[in-house]
Amino acid sequence: MSIDLWLEADDQLPEDALGVLLREAGAVQFELENGSVGFAFQSGPNAFPRGADGAPRIKAEDPRGLGFAVASRCVFRPTSGEYDECMADLRQLLESVVERTGAHFVVSFQLEETLFLNSGKGLQCL
Numbered sequence: 001m002s003i004d005l006w007l008e009a010d011d012q013l014p015e016d017a018l019g020v021l022l023r024e025a026g027a028v029q030f031e032l033e034n035g036s037v038g039f040a041f042q043s044g045p046n047a048f049p050r051g052a053d054g055a056p057r058i059k060a061e062d063p064r065g066l067g068f069a070v071a072s073r074c075v076f077r078p079t080s081g082e083y084d085e086c087m088a089d090l091r092q093l094l095e096s097v098v099e100r101t102g103a104h105f106v107v108s109f110q111l112e113e114t115l116f117l118n119s120g121k122g123l124q125c126l
Contacts, residue, residue, distance in 0.1 A: 002077050003077065003078055003083065003109070003110070004075050004076070004077055004109075004110055004111075005075070005076040005077075005078075005086070005090060005107060005108070005109055005115070006059070006060065006073060006074070006075055006076075006107065006108050006110075006111050007072075007073065007074040007075075007076070007094075007105055007106075007107050008058050008059065008060060008070045008072075008073050008105060008106050008107075008108075009070065009071060009072050009073075009074075009097070009103045009104065009105035010068040010069065010070065010071055010103055010104045010105070011069070011071035011103075012101045012102055012103035012104070013071070013072055013097060013101050013103035013105065014071060014072055015049050015050060015051050015072045017101060018049045018072055018074055018097075019037065019039070019049060021093060021096050021097060021100065021101075022039040022047055022049070022093065023039070024096065025041075025089065025092055025093045025096060026041060026042060026089075027039035027040060027041045027047060027089075028040050028042075032048075036048070036050065037049070041085075041086070041089045043085035043086065043088070043089055044078060044079040044085055044086065045076050045077060045078040045079065045085070045086035045089060045090075046076070046077050046079075047074055047075070047076050047077075048074065048075045048077070049072060049073070049074040050072070050073055050074070051071070051072055051073070052069075052070045052071055052072060052073060053073070055070070056069040056070050056071070057069075057070065058070055058106060059073075059111050060106050060108035060111050060112075060114055061108070061111060061112050061113075062108075062112075062113070062114050063106045063114065063117075064106070064114055064117055064119075064126070065119075066104060066106055066117060066119055068104045076090055090107070090116075091116070091123075091125075094107065094116055094118070094123050095123055097118070098118050098122055098123045102118075102120070103118065104117075104118055104119060104120060105117065105118050114126055
């Protein structure tokens with residue numbers, strides 16, 4: 001069973017900009033069989049960015065009052081035993097997102113528990 005951490009962001013963080021930030025955070029881009037791309041961090045987790053897939057509603061169960069239209073999503077999938085390292089990489093990426101784009105976003109564990117968000121007031125860890 002994999003653990004998925006979901007980033008859902010507004011239009012201030014389009015998929016291509018997220019790819020740039022992932023590379024700048026040290027992730028290496030790779031191509032999937034279906035032609036989409038993924039990113040691998042040296043510490044183990046993989047990230048799979050994509051657009052909103054025609055579903056602009058936030059899927060996280062508790063978005064903490066945020067109500068933006070989702071323009072991009074990214075799944076972070078830690079490898080077995082790499083959860084702490086994944087969280088460190090994810091936090092570094094989110095800090096960069098806040099500083100460089102100002103995007104509103106929510107990050108949830110399995111779309112159930114909200115872990116991080118930015119409502120325009122900076123990165124909040126919950």
